[in-house]
Every structure is written in structure tokens, then in C-alpha cells.
Amino acid sequence: MILDAILRAIVEAFNMFWEVLWPLALGFILSAVVQTLVSREAVARTLGSDSPRSLFNATLLGAASSSCSYAAVAIARSLFRKGASLPGAIVFEFASTNLVFELGLILLILLGWPFLGAEFAGGILMIGILALLFRWTLRPRLVEEAHKEASLGRVGRMEGHGEMDMSVTEGPFLSRLFSRRGLTAISHYFWMDVTAVWTDIGLGFLIAGAVAAWVPSGFWQGFFLTSHPVISEIWGPLIGPVIAMLSFVCSVGNVPLAAVLWNGGISFGGAIAFIFADLLILPILDIYRKYYGLRVAIYLAVISYIAMASAGLLISLLFRLLGVIPARHAVSALLTGPALNYTSVLNVLFFLVMVILGWRFLKTGGLEMLRMMEMPATPAGPTHEHQGHQP
Numbered sequence: 455m456i457l458d459a460i461l462r463a464i465v466e467a468f469n470m471f472w473e474v475l476w477p478l479a480l481g482f483i484l485s486a487v488v489q490t491l492v493s494r495e496a497v498a499r500t501l502g503s504d505s506p507r508s509l510f511n512a513t514l515l516g517a518a519s520s521s522c523s524y525a526a527v528a529i530a531r532s533l534f535r536k537g538a539s540l541p542g543a544i545v546f547e548f549a550s551t552n553l554v555f556e557l558g559l560i561l562l563i564l565l566g567w568p569f570l571g572a573e574f575a576g577g578i579l580m581i582g583i584l585a586l587l588f589r590w591t592l593r594p595r596l597v598e599e600a601h602k603e604a605s606l607g608r609v610g611r612m613e614g615h616g617e618m619d620m621s622v623t624e625g626p627f628l629s630r631l632f633s634r635r636g637l638t639a640i641s642h643y644f645w646m647d648v649t650a651v652w653t654d655i656g657l658g659f660l661i662a663g664a665v666a667a668w669v670p671s672g673f674w675q676g677f678f679l680t681s682h683p684v685i686s687e688i689w690g691p692l693i694g695p696v697i698a699m700l701s702f703v704c705s706v707g708n709v710p711l712a713a714v715l716w717n718g719g720i721s722f723g724g725a726i727a728f729i730f731a732d733l734l735i736l737p738i739l740d741i742y743r744k745y746y747g748l749r750v751a752i753y754l755a756v757i758s759y760i761a762m763a764s765a766g767l768l769i770s771l772l773f774r775l776l777g778v779i780p781a782r783h784a785v786s787a788l789l790t791g792p793a794l795n796y797t798s799v800l801n802v803l804f805f806l807v808m809v810i811l812g813w814r815f816l817k818t819g820g821l822e823m824l825r826m827m828e829m830p831a832t833p834a835g836p837t838h839e840h841q842g843h844q845p
């Protein structure tokens with residue numbers, strides 16, 4: 455009986471993973487291309503103030519440069535130390551985990567286009583709320599404290615990712631992209647991102663599979679107050695980020711669990727707020743403490759929660775007004791596992807691309823680069839320009 459339950463959870467988890475494998479690979483490839491073509495120093499110079507234009511640029515650059523949550527936090531501190539404003543660095547961090555291509559594709563596949571639309575519209579709304587909260591509440595003393603603590607170079611996670619810059623910035627676009635240096639950088643950024651996030655993605659699928667297989671729908675309906683529609687609409691966005699905080703799952707790994715919670719009865723806004731809250735998990739809050747000090751970490755946690763919950767509630771009200779909130783469905787109803795269809799064909803094609811990038815990665819010093827990822831950042835904050843071996 456126990457083995458049966460475990461097997462059902464594993465099958466649910468694998469089927470979800472199989473359904474979203476190619477979008478994940480495609481998203482990481484596009485992110486690697488952007489990171490190869492745009493230097494971190496140039497990004498930091500662009501985000502030097504908290505003006506609307508600077509925060510708009512932070513949103514665009516973050517959305518184009520997807521990262522796992524840990525890497526996004528490390529990159530944000532690196533940008534902050536290189537001259538970006540604290541609001542600019544945090545907005546970049548939020549955009550690089552909530553407005554990215556692979557997240558949108560996975561939402562489309564597992565939950566449908568209304569969730570895709572709500573994620574991106576709500577993500578922009580969340581960043582707008584966050585920008586206003588920074589303008590109204592961020593005091594110079596807190597920024598000075600953040601600078602002082604950030605300069606100490608305390609270790610969080612993905613330090614090498616945050617400091618490394620392998621960008622290729624000289625020459626025409628296509629020649630940079632397909633040059634030896636360009637292909638090496640793409641392979642390194644790709645596998646750096648994949649190895650950074652695979653544990654969180656795997657944990658997310660396993661938790662979602664276990665919850666889908668083991669937790670009865672009646673429990674979730676009671677917990678999410680589905681018998682009280684008005685209260686449920688408010689309760690969902692308030693409790694969604696709290697569940698995310700305690701689940702320890704970040705980045706795109708929380709999308710499968712969001713699908714299970716949606717099927718269980720959480721409100722539309724609650725599911726969106728849950729997805730937004732990948733930067734509120736307890737390990738990341740502890741990294742904020744190490745990076746910026748306890749007071750700044752508490753401040754970032756509070757304003758992040760307010761922005762996530764508010765955006766989830768407002769986007770839910772807007773979509774309900776437009777009449778586009780989708781019907782609930784069992785996640786397993788969408789999942790067939792490996793079969794002769796377009797998903798399997800694309801999975802095989804992108805797996806081959808991953809193998810080619812892996813070959814280039816190993817051939818050009820990739821394993822050494824992975825060891826550097828967890829190295830502490832230096833107090834002066836230099837850029838580690840690890841270029842790998844050029845055959």
C-alpha cells in the first residue's frame with residue numbers, strides 16, 4: 455500500500471516533468487544567449503538610480519535574463535555592488551524569476567493561457583507596487599546599511615554565478631553568438647543555470663506529485679475556504695506566499711505545486727501570488743540577511759510580501775471582471791507521459807541540444823567553473839571573467 459502510494463507520486467511527478475522538459479531547456483538556452491551578449495557591468499550602469507526609467511530598464515533586462523531564484527539574488531547583490539541602486543537590483547531580481555520565457559511556457563502547458571496572462575500582467579503590476587513601496591518607504595539609512603553589509607562579501611548561494619561575466623561584447627551580433635567564445639559562454643551559462651536549479655525543480659515536481667497523489671481534495675477545499683467565495687478571494691493571495699515560503703521550492707519548481715493547489719481550491723489570485731513568492735522562501739530570506747543585514751532583510755521580506763499578495767488579489771479581481779478565470783481541472787488529466795506526440799519529439803530534440811552544450815561545457819573547463827559558483831565574492835566586488843579553455 456505504501457509502495458503503491460509512493461509509486462503514484464513518482465509517476466505524477468515524472469509526467470509533469472516530461473510535459474515541461476522542452477520549455478525549460480528552451481528558456482535556459484535563451485537566457486544563456488542573453489547573458490552571453492550583455493555584460494553585467496553594462497546592466498549595473500543602466501540601473502544606477504531608482505527613477506521610473508531605470509526601474510523600467512531593470513524589468514526588461516531581468517525578464518530577458520532568466521535565473522533560478524538563488525542565482526537571481528546573487529546577481530542582484532553583484533549589480534548593487536557594481537553601482538546599481540537597491541530598488542533597481544531588486545526589481546531586476548524579481549523580473550528575472552517572474553517574467554521569464556520558460557516560466558510562461560510551463561504555465562501555459564500546465565495551467566492554460568489565463569495563468570500565463572495573469573503571471574505577466576500581474577508580474578508587471580507587482581513590480582510597479584514594489585517600486586512605489588520603495589519610493590514611499592526606503593530610507594537612505596537602510597540603503598547605507600545595505601551597502602555596508604553587501605561590501606563584506608558574505609557567502610550565500612551561487613556566488614560565482616553572481617560575480618561571473620563571460621559576455622562577448624565585441625563584433626556583430628551573429629559573429630559574437632557563433633564564435634568560439636560565444637558558444638563556450640552559452641554552454642557555461644546554460645549548464646550553470648541548470649545545475650543551480652535542478653534540485654529545486656526536482657523537489658517541486660516531487661512535492662507536487664506527492665500532494666496530488668496523497669492529499670484529498672476535501673482538505674484543500676476546507677483550508678482555502680472554498681465554501682465562502684468572497685473570503686476565499688481575499689484569503690488566497692494572503693496565504694499563497696506563506697505556503698510558498700514554507701515549501702522551500704523556488705523558481706519554476708513551484709509551478710507544478712501551484713497547479714495542484716489550484717485544482718485543490720486555492721483562488722486564482724492565491725495561485726498567482728504563490729507563483730510570485732519564489733523569492734520569499736526561508737533559505738532566500740536567510741541569504742538576504744547575510745547579504746544586506748537583518749534589518750534590510752526584514753524590510754525586503756515585508757515589502758515583497760505586500761507586493762506579491764496585492765498583485766495576486768488585484769489581478770484576480772481584474773480577470774474575474776473580464777470573465778477569463780479558467781475552470782479547475784485535475785493536473786493528471788493533462789499528463790500522458792512519454793508518447794508519440796509533439797511533446798516527446800521536442801523533448802528529444804532539446805535533449806540533443808543539451809548534450810551538445812554539455813560536450814562543449816566539459817571540453818572548455820565547465821567543471822572548474824561549477825566549483826567557482828559557490829566561491830565567496832571578494833569584498834571589492836570584482837567581476838570574475840572566467841572564459842574557460844579555448845580549443
